Amino acid sequence: ARVRQEAGQVPDAARATLRARARTAAGALVLDEAATRRLVDQQLRDAGWEADSTTLTHAAGARPQKGRNQAIAEWPTATGPADYVLFAGLTAVGVVEAKRHDRNVRAALGQAARYARGFAPMDGAALPAGGPWGVAPEGPAHVPFHFATNGRPFLRQLLEQSGIWFRDARRETNHPRALEGWYTPQGLLDLLAQDTAGADAALAATPSDFLPLRDYQHAAIRAAERAIADGRREILLAMATGTGKTRTLLALVYRLIKAGRFRRVLFLVDRTALGEQALEAFETVRLEGLQRFVDVYDVKALGDLRPDRDTRLHLATVQGMVRRLLLPGDGDVPLPADAYDCVVVDEAHRGYVLDRELGDAELGFRNEADFLSKYRRVLDHFDAVRIALTATPALHTTAIFGAPVYTYSYRQAVVDGWLVD
DSSP states (O other): OHHHHHHHHSOHHHHHHHHHHHHHHHHHOOOOHHHHHHHHHHHHHHTTOEEOTTTSBTTTTOOOOTTOEEEEEEEOOTTSOEEEEEEETTEEEEEEEEOOTTSOHHHHHHHHHHHHHHOOOOTTOBOOTTOOEEETTTEEESSSEEEEEOSOOOOGGGGGGSSEEEEETTSTTOOOEEESSOOOHHHHHHHHHOOHHHHHHHHHHSOSTTSSOOHHHHHHHHHHHHHHHTTOSEEEEEEOTTSOHHHHHHHHHHHHHHTTSOSOEEEEESSHHHHHHHHHHHHHOBOGGGOBHHHHSEEEOTTOOSOOTTEEEEEEEHHHHHHHHHSOOTTOOOOOTTSOSEEEETTGGGGGOOOSOOOGGGTTSSSHHHHHHHHHHHHHHSOOEEEEEESSOOHHHHHHHOSOSEEEOHHHHHHTTSSOO
């Protein structure tokens, strides 16, 4: 009470000066590398790794063990000690470089790659089968997955100074990218087991004629698959209203899952009615051998909060994912960054406008900008290829997904006889 009384006697100008000095001091506070590692320790533990950069170190006797997923700090390599090496059992799957809070994160990936190349099996540690993998022009990398972080949460406006930068070094064409969260141990093992090059080759060699589609829908699928093979992470297909966008997505998802190109797909809509329509298509459309998608693969519907291990498709609304990711309840375990490796957005243009009737789910958004911001955060949360379909590729759509890789316009559909003018 005495402090409050004395504070009340301080002139307003003096209080303003004190606040300004406090803000300046807070802005000048930069976490050193040790403090950053304490943040990274907790982030890794939240993702399922055993991590403690002060006790779980190579010098303290920490070694990889079967059945344990450990982030062992200060692991020796031929080019110096790595800040962390991620071990899934005895297998070294990742190298992590942790920098001070104010350092450029993307630039630190080169140091992680150097430690990955200098890693040699020792003290029971093993390298994944199939390596080393090329990292031109520096040479082969022994550990496939490289990470760099400064502990700061992902912020798109400060892309290279925040988040967790990641590179899959198994293919020279793989580019670094920023993640919002860490991979789980199982997520890295699943990624390691994927043969994306083989899947891309299988898709290119397998025609889609066995699917009940029209010629332009086959063309849209081929364009999307070529873009994926070329390394595109954001893919937009523009098809006029009434030309069967949902059926096209259904066939595309079936091919991608069947070829093993993706492990699990999130089918994202912005209205419950659209999700129910999409689920009806997955439950009724006959595909290969007259089987339905739900006959072949496990599908989670709108009401399911989390996918299972064998789930291949999960339908969800934007609003539902916002609640699960950004507004979790007590005891809720957030979905990891590797929960889905492909996000499909049906009617992508609808996810950015609130000029229609608001439902209960949308009333929590302040305005259209707030909705768009949270929509983008949902997309950013997962380390996934994003495929979107729209009839109207407006500026706010192409700003996220890029220019369409395939367009089937209303005029062309009328000329071809599929639509009536």
